[in-house]
Amino acid sequence: MSYILILVGCVFVNNVVLSQFMGICAFLGVSKQIKSSVGMGAAVIFVMTCAAAITYPVYLLLEKFNITYLRTVAFILIIAMFVQFVEIVMKKVMPPLHKALGVYLPLITTNCAVLGVTIANIDKEYSFSQSIVNALGTGLAFTLALLMFSGVRSTMEHSDIPAPFKGVPATLTAAAIVSLSFMGFTGMID
Amino acid sequence: MENKGSVRGEFTKGLISQNPTLVGLLGMCPTLAVTTLAKNGIGMGLATTFVLVCSNIVISSLKKVIPKAVRLPCFIVIIAGFVTLIEFLMKGYLPELYDALGLFLSLITVNCIILGRAEAFASKNGVFASALDGLGMGLGFTLALFLMGSLREIIGTGSWFGIKIPVLCDHPMTVFIMPAGGFFVLGMLIALVNMFAGRKPPKEISCHSCPSAAICKGQCKGETQE
Numbered sequence: 001m002s003y004i005l006i007l008v009g010c011v012f013v014n015n016v017v018l019s020q021f022m023g024i025c026a027f028l029g030v031s032k033q034i035k036s037s038v039g040m041g042a043a044v045i046f047v048m049t050c051a052a053a054i055t056y057p058v059y060l061l062l063e064k065f066n067i068t069y070l071r072t073v074a075f076i077l078i079i080a081m082f083v084q085f086v087e088i089v090m091k092k093v094m095p096p097l098h099k100a101l102g103v104y105l106p107l108i109t110t111n112c113a114v115l116g117v118t119i120a121n122i123d124k125e126y127s128f129s130q131s132i133v134n135a136l137g138t139g140l141a142f143t144l145a146l147l148m149f150s151g152v153r154s155t156m157e158h159s160d161i162p163a164p165f166k167g168v169p170a171t172l173t174a175a176a177i178v179s180l181s182f183m184g185f186t187g188m189i190d
Numbered sequence: 191m192e193n194k195g196s197v198r199g200e201f202t203k204g205l206i207s208q209n210p211t212l213v214g215l216l217g218m219c220p221t222l223a224v225t226t227l228a229k230n231g232i233g234m235g236l237a238t239t240f241v242l243v244c245s246n247i248v249i250s251s252l253k254k255v256i257p258k259a260v261r262l263p264c265f266i267v268i269i270a271g272f273v274t275l276i277e278f279l280m281k282g283y284l285p286e287l288y289d290a291l292g293l294f295l296s297l298i299t300v301n302c303i304i305l306g307r308a309e310a311f312a313s314k315n316g317v318f319a320s321a322l323d324g325l326g327m328g329l330g331f332t333l334a335l336f337l338m339g340s341l342r343e344i345i346g347t348g349s350w351f352g353i354k355i356p357v358l359c360d361h362p363m364t365v366f367i368m369p370a371g372g373f374f375v376l377g378m379l380i381a382l383v384n385m386f387a388g389r390k391p392p393k394e395i396s397c398h399s400c401p402s403a404a405i406c407k408g409q410c411k412g413e414t415q416e
């Protein structure tokens with residue numbers, strides 16, 4: 001039951017993009033077309049889940065040596081190395097998948113949502129399986145936001161909006177409206 | 191790079207003409223997340239400035255030592271080191287601000303502004319110029335955060351730095367300190383900047399300032415514009 005609560009909480013109540021403000025750069029940069037949104041979303045779900053699985057034992061190790069303050073350094077290094085590693089392996093083993101997702105992989109290293117999830121898992125004192133569910137849910141939430149926005153943005157491309165609002169300002173204003181509607185989920189889980 | 195040699199130019203470009211947040215559209219996540227109060231905005235901005243100046247100095251002095259192929263991981267480690275430092279300092283001296291900023295203090299590590307400046311400026315310029323560039327960009331970021339925080343605090347709570355403003359504090363529009371208000375205020379601010387800039391600012395995040403540009407070589411743009 002607690003897993004379902006974590007999952008629903010991540011995707012709807014505390015949506016990573018719309019209420020936690022993580023991964024906004026990728027959100028503004030990539031959410032232009034449905035195809036690229038799906039690619040980026042899939043890459044993020046994959047990297048996030050794996051990163052949560054790897055950083056959990058690493059944190060236990062840091063705890064053992066009483067150097068938990070090094071977690072930011074350790075986690076970002078692990079994520080950067082993991083992303084690079086996945087890219088190399090994917091290029092060799094699964095060229096079609098690399099062609100579809102490869103472009104988005106480097107962008108993920110600097111996506112604050114990935115580092116954010118791994119640190120949040122520690123702060124919330126989740127167990128190993130809870131961490132993975134949380135990471136998976138956050139990835140899904142990111143993909144949901146990206147997908148929703150690729151729809152909104154492709155419609156906005158063809159509409160006549162005042163010149164200063166074109167591009168990012170219009171997207172942010174639209175995000176405000178969607179974020180407002182996501183506030184309706186507040187209180188579903190306390 | 192731009193304005194090479196001019197000390198004032200290095201410093202002032204980050205404040206207004208190339209303001210990282212409102213013109214460069216970088217570092218959006220902390221801009222939206224911590225600006226519910228003007229005080230938090232300034233705290234976050236100054237913390238980022240500290241990390242930016244220090245990492246710029248270290249990276250520009252090590253630019254000949256760091257191999258080109260592994261420079262991004264090297265930059266990230268240097269930045270993360272300084273982030274850990276500021277986390278300690280803030281926890282010790284400003285515990286209240288430390289709690290308010292929370293997760294986003296650690297996330298300075300992946301702030302696109304810092305990695306972007308390391309890649310675009312510090313790895314190509316001298317120590318002094320890089321320090322000035324970092325200071326200018328950092329203060330520009332602080333300025334934007336302060337502006338956002340003030341607007342949201344005044345409209346959303348009817349006070350400024352905790353001081354109540356008559357009339358406004360009787361009718362606070364709480365939505366402005368909620369996530370939706372953050373998106374809205376930032377959208378309006380960028381639109382205002384676009385309007386007064388009189389020239390065409392970048393409509394989207396350009397490869398010039400993207401920290402991942404070196405690896406992706408503009409492929410992300412090609413993919414999205416298909």
